[in-house]
Amino acid sequence: MANDFDLVVIGAGSGGVRAARMAAGHGARVAIIEERFFGGTCVNVGCVPKKLFAYGAGFANEFQLAADYGYTVDGWSFDWATLRDNKTREIARLNGIYRRLLDNAGVTVFEGHGRIEGPGRVSVDGDRQLSAGHILIATGGKPFVPEFPGNERVRISDDLFYLDKLPDTVAVVGGGYIASEFASILNGLGVTVHQLYRRELFLRGFDHDVRVFVAEQMGAHGVKLHFNTDVASVQERDGRQVLNLTGGGELVVDEVFYATGRVPRLDGLLADGVSLDTGDNGAVRVDDQLRTSMDGVYALGDVTDRLQLTPVALAEGTWLAAWLFAKDKPQGPVDYRDVPTAVFCQPNIGTVGLTEEQALERHATVRVYRGRFRPMRYTLGDIQEKTLVKLIVDDASDRVVGLHMAGEEAAEITQGFAVAIRMGATKADFDATLGIHPSSAEEFVTLRQGETVSR
Numbered sequence: 001m002a003n004d005f006d007l008v009v010i011g012a013g014s015g016g017v018r019a020a021r022m023a024a025g026h027g028a029r030v031a032i033i034e035e036r037f038f039g040g041t042c043v044n045v046g047c048v049p050k051k052l053f054a055y056g057a058g059f060a061n062e063f064q065l066a067a068d069y070g071y072t073v074d075g076w077s078f079d080w081a082t083l084r085d086n087k088t089r090e091i092a093r094l095n096g097i098y099r100r101l102l103d104n105a106g107v108t109v110f111e112g113h114g115r116i117e118g119p120g121r122v123s124v125d126g127d128r129q130l131s132a133g134h135i136l137i138a139t140g141g142k143p144f145v146p147e148f149p150g151n152e153r154v155r156i157s158d159d160l161f162y163l164d165k166l167p168d169t170v171a172v173v174g175g176g177y178i179a180s181e182f183a184s185i186l187n188g189l190g191v192t193v194h195q196l197y198r199r200e201l202f203l204r205g206f207d208h209d210v211r212v213f214v215a216e217q218m219g220a221h222g223v224k225l226h227f228n229t230d231v232a233s234v235q236e237r238d239g240r241q242v243l244n245l246t247g248g249g250e251l252v253v254d255e256v257f258y259a260t261g262r263v264p265r266l267d268g269l270l271a272d273g274v275s276l277d278t279g280d281n282g283a284v285r286v287d288d289q290l291r292t293s294m295d296g297v298y299a300l301g302d303v304t305d306r307l308q309l310t311p312v313a314l315a316e317g318t319w320l321a322a323w324l325f326a327k328d329k330p331q332g333p334v335d336y337r338d339v340p341t342a343v344f345c346q347p348n349i350g351t352v353g354l355t356e357e358q359a360l361e362r363h364a365t366v367r368v369y370r371g372r373f374r375p376m377r378y379t380l381g382d383i384q385e386k387t388l389v390k391l392i393v394d395d396a397s398d399r400v401v402g403l404h405m406a407g408e409e410a411a412e413i414t415q416g417f418a419v420a421i422r423m424g425a426t427k428a429d430f431d432a433t434l435g436i437h438p439s440s441a442e443e444f445v446t447l448r449q450g451e452t453v454s455r
C-alpha cells in the first residue's frame with residue numbers, strides 16, 4: 001500500500017520548513033508536524049528577536065553620538081514594554097508567513113507533537129498515524145542549565161524575550177554566543193550587567209586577538225566581566241538573587257540568565273522500543289548524507305549538534321530535499337568549509353575561515369595582519385569605540401585562510417569577504433583590490449604590515 005506521504009518532517013524550524021518546502025517543490029507529498037511555533041527557534045526565540053533587541057540596545061550610543069553632530073537629544077527615555085510588544089507583533093507576523101509558506105508549497109501541516117513509532121511510521125499527538133517513505137528529524141535544541149542548588153531560580157534565553165519588566169541588575173552566566181549577545185543587549189538597554197565565565201577568557205573558539213579585544217571593548221561599554229568565575233548556588237534574599245561563587249564571595253542581582261549551551265531536543269520523539277544512535281550530549285548521529293542509524297530516517301540542524309546556525313540548517317534542508325527528490329541530485333554532500341558567522345555582541349564579531357591558532361595547526365608559517373582604528377563616525381566626540389580587523393595568510397600559498405573583524409557592521413562586512421575567502425583569494429588579490437573610501441571595510445584591503453608566525 002502507498003505511504004500517506006513521501007516525507008514527514010518533525011519540527012517546523014529553519015531546517016524543517018526549508019526541507020519540507022523544497023521537497024514539495026520537487027514534487028514530493030510532504031507533511032510537517034510542529035508542536036510549538038512555526039519558524040522554530042530562530043524566528044521565535046533566537047536570531048530574529050535577538051537582532052531586533054540588539055538594534056534597540058544601540059540607540060543610547062546613537063543619542064550620545066547625535067549630540068556630537070550638533071543635535072539636541074535631551075530627555076530621551078526608553079520603554080521596555082514598547083520594544084518587547086513591537087517585537088512580539090513582528091514575530092507573530094513572521095509566524096503567519098512561515099505557516100502560509102508551507103500551505104502555499106502544498107505541504108500538509110499538523111499542529112501537535114510528532115513521535116516516531118517505527119520505521120516509516122509517525123504519530124501526531126499519539127493518535128493520528130502517518131506512514132512515510134522518509135522521516136526527517138528537525139527538532140532543534142533547547143537551553144542547557146547545569147545542575148546546582150537553586151538552578152530553578154535562573155532564567156534562560158527564551159525568557160528574555162518576554163520579561164514583564166527589565167531588571168536593574170543581572171548576572172549573565174556563560175561565555176559563548178548567547179551570553180555575550182545578551183550581556184551586550186541588556187547593557188545597552190541600561191541594565192547593570194555582570195557576565196560570568198568559568199575560564200580565563202570568553203568566546204572560546206574565536207581568534208584570540210578578537211577575544212581579548214571584545215573583552216576590552218565590552219568592558220569599556222560597561223559590562224562587568226568576571227572571568228574564572230562560576231556559580232556554586234543561587235538563593236533568594238529579600239526578593240533578589242544571591243549567587244554564591246565557587247571561589248568564595250557572592251554577587252547580588254535581580255535576575256540570573258544562564259546561557260551555557262544548548263542540547264538536542266529529543267523529548268518524547270521516539271516511541272518505546274525505538275532507538276537511534278546518539279553522541280555524548282544526545283545529538284542524533286548522522287552521516288554525510290544526513291542519514292541516522294534508522295533506515296529511512298534523516299536528521300539535520302541543531303538536533304545533530306554540529307554547527308548550530310540557521311544558514312547551516314537551511315543549507316542542509318535544501319540539500320536533503322534535492323538529494324531525496326530532485327531530478328538533478330547534488331554533486332556531493334553539504335559543504336561546511338568556511339562557514340561565516342557573527343556574534344551580535346557590542347562590538348559585533350564577524351569571522352570566516354581559520355583563527356590564528358587553527359591556521360598554525362594546518363600551515364607551518366602564517367602571516368598575520370592586524371589593524372585597530374577608531375571608526376570615522378566617532379571622531380567628532382568622546383566615544384572611544386574601536387574596530388579590529390585581522391587577516392591570516394598561509395605564507396606558502398599566499399591564500400587568506402582567516403578573516404576576522406570586531407566592530408560596527410562586522411557581520412555585514414564579513415559576509416561579502418566570505419565569498420572571496422571561499423573562492424581562495426590570496427593576499428595579493430586583497431592588495432590588488434581598491435578600497436571604498438572612506439569606509440571601515442577598506443581596512444581589509446589596505447593592510448600592509450604583516451607579522452610572520454611559524455609553528
Ligand SMILES: Cc1cc2nc3c(=O)[nH]c(=O)nc-3n(C[C@H](O)[C@H](O)[C@H](O)COP(=O)(O)OP(=O)(O)OC[C@H]3O[C@@H](n4cnc5c(N)ncnc54)[C@H](O)[C@@H]3O)c2cc1C
Nearest residue numbers: 011013014015035036040041046114140301302308309310
Ligand atoms: C537566543 C538565540 C539566538 C540565536 N541567534 C542566531 C543568529 O543570530 N544566527 C544564527 O545563524 N543562528 C542563531 N541561533 C541558532 C539558530 O536559531 C538555530 O541554529 C536554528 O534555529 C536551528 O534550526 P533547526 O531547524 O535545527 O531547529 P529549530 O529552529 O529549533 O526548530 C525546531 C522545531 O521543532 C519543533 N519540535 C521539536 N520537537 C518536536 C516534536 N516532537 N514534534 C513537533 N515539533 C517539534 C520545535 O517546536 C521547533 O519549532 C540562535 C539561537 C538562539 C537560542
Ligand SMILES: NC(=O)c1ccc[n+]([C@@H]2O[C@H](COP(=O)([O-])OP(=O)(O)OC[C@H]3O[C@@H](n4cnc5c(N)ncnc54)[C@H](O)[C@@H]3O)[C@@H](O)[C@H]2O)c1
Nearest residue numbers: 146174175176177178179259260261262308309342343344
Ligand atoms: N549570532 C549567532 O549566530 C548565534 C547567536 C546565538 C546562538 N547561536 C548558536 O546557538 C548555540 C548555543 O549558544 P550558547 O551561547 O548557549 O552556547 P555556546 O556553546 O556558544 O556557549 C556556551 C557557553 O557556556 C559555557 N558553559 C558550558 N557549560 C557550562 C557549565 N556547566 N558551567 C558554566 N559555563 C558553562 C561554555 O564554556 C560556553 O562559554 C551557539 O553555539 C551558536 O551556534 C548563534
